[in-house]
Amino acid sequence: MTEPAHVGTSARLTIRAWQAALLAGVLATIVAAPSIRNDFVADDQWVVANRQVLQKPPCVTAVLKEPYWPASFGGVMWRPAVISSFALDYQVSNSPHWFHTINVFWAAIATALFTLLACDLAGPVVGLITGLLFAVHPLHVEAVANVVGRAELMAAAGYAAALVCAVRAERRPVYLIGVAAGAAFAIASKEIAVTLPAAVVLVYLARRTDLRLAWRPVVAATVPIAAYFIVQGFVGIRTFYAGGLAVGLEHVGFLARSWAMERLSLQWWRLFLFPTHLSADYSPGELTVATGFTVWHLLSLLVWIAVGVLAWRTRRTIPGIAIGLVWMVITISPVANIVFPTEFLIAERTLYLPSFGIVFGLAWAAAAIRSPRLRLAVIAVAVAAGAARTIIRIPAWHDDETHYQALKREAPRSYRTLWLEGKDEFAAGRWGSGEQLLRQAIAFAPSLAGPRYDLAMFYMHAKLWQPAIEQLQVAVAVDSAFEPARAALQQALQAAGDSVR
Numbered sequence: 001m002t003e004p005a006h007v008g009t010s011a012r013l014t015i016r017a018w019q020a021a022l023l024a025g026v027l028a029t030i031v032a033a034p035s036i037r038n039d040f041v042a043d044d045q046w047v048v049a050n051r052q053v054l055q056k057p058p059c060v061t062a063v064l065k066e067p068y069w070p071a072s073f074g075g076v077m078w079r080p081a082v083i084s085s086f087a088l089d090y091q092v093s094n095s096p097h098w099f100h101t102i103n104v105f106w107a108a109i110a111t112a113l114f115t116l117l118a119c120d121l122a123g124p125v126v127g128l129i130t131g132l133l134f135a136v137h138p139l140h141v142e143a144v145a146n147v148v149g150r151a152e153l154m155a156a157a158g159y160a161a162a163l164v165c166a167v168r169a170e171r172r173p174v175y176l177i178g179v180a181a182g183a184a185f186a187i188a189s190k191e192i193a194v195t196l197p198a199a200v201v202l203v204y205l206a207r208r209t210d211l212r213l214a215w216r217p218v219v220a221a222t223v224p225i226a227a228y229f230i231v232q233g234f235v236g237i238r239t240f241y242a243g244g245l246a247v248g249l250e251h252v253g254f255l256a257r258s259w260a261m262e263r264l265s266l267q268w269w270r271l272f273l274f275p276t277h278l279s280a281d282y283s284p285g286e287l288t289v290a291t292g293f294t295v296w297h298l299l300s301l302l303v304w305i306a307v308g309v310l311a312w313r314t315r316r317t318i319p320g321i322a323i324g325l326v327w328m329v330i331t332i333s334p335v336a337n338i339v340f341p342t343e344f345l346i347a348e349r350t351l352y353l354p355s356f357g358i359v360f361g362l363a364w365a366a367a368a369i370r371s372p373r374l375r376l377a378v379i380a381v382a383v384a385a386g387a388a389r390t391i392i393r394i395p396a397w398h399d400d401e402t403h404y405q406a407l408k409r410e411a412p413r414s415y416r417t418l419w420l421e422g423k424d425e426f427a428a429g430r431w432g433s434g435e436q437l438l439r440q441a442i443a444f445a446p447s448l449a450g451p452r453y454d455l456a457m458f459y460m461h462a463k464l465w466q467p468a469i470e471q472l473q474v475a476v477a478v479d480s481a482f483e484p485a486r487a488a489l490q491q492a493l494q495a496a497g498d499s500v501r
Helices: 009-013 017-037 043-047 060-064 080-092 096-122 124-136 138-145 147-168 173-187 191-206 215-235 254-273 295-313 320-335 355-367 372-397 400-410 415-427 431-444 449-461 465-478 483-500
Strands: none
Touching: 017 096, 017 124, 017 138, 017 372, 043 147, 060 080, 080 096, 080 147, 096 124, 096 138, 096 147, 096 191, 096 320, 096 355, 124 355, 124 372, 138 147, 138 372, 147 173, 147 191, 147 215, 173 191, 173 215, 191 215, 191 320, 254 295, 254 355, 295 320, 320 355, 355 372, 372 400, 400 415, 415 431, 415 449, 431 449, 449 465, 449 483, 465 483
16 A cells, blocks of 8 residues: 555655654654653552562562562553563663653654554655654653553554564565564553454555465464463463442443443544643543433544544545554454453553554545645644643653642542542541542442542541441452452451450
């Protein structure tokens, strides 16, 4: 498949794929570089900081068998590539700035590889536009600016590398080794790589290649992914988090979840196309699950119909729109709360991989603008605006206090914000408002152990044993792997018995 004919032969000859990839990678480095000043923030504290097995690993096997979330948080998810990268970082430095430097590196690598893929699908001009737009997309800040976002970056890099190799395997079967290696790296970084075989088929369709040739790269991608799940079973780590579901998703079937997420998918489109307002959190409380019919369901349906009609009508003139739409649907499926419901309704960093499809479609549409001046102006404005918004957004993840202020400003009704505010109120001695806020957080996320555990700990500090026991018993029931709650429950029961005697 080639880029739009009217772009011009001279334009196609002015840049090569590797040059486009280099330019996009450099731009990604420049806009992400301010994140190097960031500290460990939010989930970084639990996944990366203060983990002795990463700082001083007893052996390589211990690191490879270590769960992504530590035992105190359930010991779930097996991402050996990411955990190993953190352990390697600690061998160089324990400074968060070093960890963020490596994140910038992975952001540049992923951007360059996606640029190469876009060049393979549509030619170097469309590939360059895609790479530039991808490099500056503000939606990517969360994946780049906090350390745990590295899972997204590494998985995306392996995903893109596998697809680039799949294209080259059409003529040189030796590249099937690269497909398998990329797939293994991606799935060992994050579970989103399960969609890679479907993406291989999409790439072959996009290039109008004989699909009979696709079976080899599909198999090369599938084997390491299947092997990952087999080995994970022997390691004994639960792959998917089962400690709680987002409010409204409990006991809801496939069709009802699909309908609820259809409404919330408006947020996806807003973040993909108009990322002016970004949020540190999209948890229950800030967003709600609605399984009935609302005006937002209707609006979302109209958006999907409009995009589908546009993709169909431009499938020959601007095929990148249809390709990008299918890519988005494929890659967003693991985090869409349809097949696998989770505790998160939406998270910006999980949209990193799906966003490639959107910017690819936009890049092809921009390349189709017939006026060279207008085309250049549109691209320049989009890249400049994206870069500015990205750079301005990065400090929101500078430290815990900055992130907390962003939470209160951007997601004041989120259970996470209420949870943190409640803890602050308790710490300031305002127990009445602290209890009220924590109970509001629990109401928005009743199947999560964290808020209940913290409220119970405050009760225990006040020697209110029975309320503490009630909260801890529910916390253990909803997440039996949360060891701090189990230990606190035993302590509370013992203290309550002693007080009775």
